[in-house]
Amino acid sequence: MIGVAIILVVLVVAIPVGVLMSGGVAAGLLGYAVNDDVDRSHEGSELLDTNR
Numbered sequence: 001m002i003g004v005a006i007i008l009v010v011l012v013v014a015i016p017v018g019v020l021m022s023g024g025v026a027a028g029l030l031g032y033a034v035n036d037d038v039d040r041s042h043e044g045s046e047l048l049d050t051n052r
Contacts, residue, residue: 042048 039048
């Protein structure tokens with residue numbers, strides 16, 4: 001019976017939290033990479049100053 005409870009806790013709590021946390025990390029890394037690439041490719045644009 002205790003094994004069923006452990007499996008339910010993992011399915012209901014651990015897996016969704018892990019997916020949300022890894023998704024947040026992936027979004028942060030992707031945002032940093034895209035922002036860095038755009039800043040380098042549009043260097044000298046007056047619009048970059050308004051973005052900061």
